[in-house]
Amino acid sequence: MTKDDSYFGEKEIDLEKEIEDLKKKETSQIELVWLRFKRNKLALFGLGVLLMLIIVAIFAPILAPHDPIKTDIYNTRAYPSLEHPLGTDQLGRDTLSRLMYGARIALLIGLLVVFVSGGIGVTLGLIAGTKGGWIDEVIMRTVDAFLAFPTLIFGLALATSLGFGLYPVIIAVGLVMWTRFARITRGEVLSIKNEMFIESAEAIGESKTHIVLRYFLPNILPSIVVMATIQIPWAILAAAALNYLGVGIQPPTSSWGEMVKSGSVYMQFNPLLVTVSGMAIVITVLAFNFVGDGLRDALDPVRRGGK
């Protein structure tokens, strides 16, 4: 017996009171997502790390103890000291300061690449999945063409031909990555395309654009968020790899990839540089992944209600 069995009596219902009660009980969407997110300790930890990184990146000029590009040839590959808490590199530049400025580059690349490639990929994936037919064919064959190249080689070629600096790296990595978003999005669209709620939406008179934005997009969003949080660290890694290989951001601008590169050359003299810059990449990547996991669970209303 469910408790709503009694509803059959046509009793008069006080609408005012019902609406009043309802307003009291209502919790906003964002609150619900946050409540759920909070329960995942690892995700919370990841979020803390990310916030710290962002603060460091924003306030690097204030927080950094030294100028990151100032060399000191009398004090190269130094071990930690009070003046240089994480030592110095082969040119005597302060490792901690370079790490802090490197965080700027890393976050900028990670976020920009994912926003740009995610935007392009999700849009094209939605179009391909919902339109179908020759439009789908054209988009997906383009994706295949992009995927046919080994990603790093492709990025290397692009970054080389686009010249040095931050934006060529972003464009190169972004061009490699949009295909993944497009594929995931299209796959998700196809999996819910035949759900009856799409046809129900048509039956109540929703326009095609609204169906895409209100019915398809929210249902694929959890997958996209997870994808994005996997792709941000991937973009950071790819950019680091490109820097390691010598294209993209050029010295003396500090990037974590470049630091790993020069650190690895002098590893036998002072392993600290390669270790801390490597650790910075690992921690950032992990933090994004934790947050992504937490967000996916928090965004899914089916899981949201659980314990």
Added chain:
Amino acid sequence: MNLVETENLKKFFDSKKGTVKAVNDVSINVIKGETLGVVGESGCGKTTLGRTILKLIKPTSGKIYFDGKDITNLDGEDMRSLRKKMNIVFQDPVSALNPQMTVYDHLNRPLVIHNMVDSEEEKLRRMVDILNTMGLKAEHLIRYPHELSGGQKQRVCIARALCLEPDFLVLDEPTSALDVSVQSKILKLLDRAKRKFKVSYMFISHNINLVRAISDRLGVMYLGKLVEIGDSTDIFNEPKHPYTQALFKSVPQPDPDEKVEAPLTGQVPSPVNPPEGCAFAPRCPRSQSVCERDNPDLIEAYGRKIACHRYK
């Protein structure tokens, strides 16, 4: 007065095996204020018929009239605004609700799209009112579909379909995914809604007893064709078409001693290659040579319409 009428409606699907003639030349009408039951075995095209009438899928050929107006080629904005007057309730309530939207959102969208309300307060009143008609409470507004039981979900679907106060509602096996106790409740609610909102139903089902309880008129479909249509009581009392007779006989009786004869032998022919003459001829106990040659037309006989050579 016909609210909905189809004229030689056809809906064919292309498949790898050939063209599936899901709805083949069906002329059916729903009279204002009535409940038209549509019965038939699985795969006979009754669901496709319902979806095609609402233009959720494009008809291959034929005409659809709604309230005297030809809506066959209506498109875009014109069709969308007409959706206020017609709606559908699907078989599976789990799939019919967007898991990312609350009950509030589900009821809000149709009201917003068709500019049905002026203020938030009026909107809430309407929502609560329709939920109450469906035996749900205002507190359900903030629920997500997964927080509701199957019966509650289906009631939300019906509420969504009814909140625009449509003239016509296709009920595509609205109770077959629910257990028996919930079924009867939903039927009662539908009946209540019918009286309250003066809506006409097209009730699609394979459950003969259910249709018997709810229909004013009855249409029987076989392999994409309408074989018999007329007053529900008449047809139940005295089925004329051999298929209708067989279909009614195959309803299980709650008497273990009664001898059950298998009324239907053989398989339903594939809708890809329907028989040349009458679609039912290969399984018909009373088939003649003419049945295998000619496809019988729907003709008036015994105060109803029957598609059978026997009644010429």
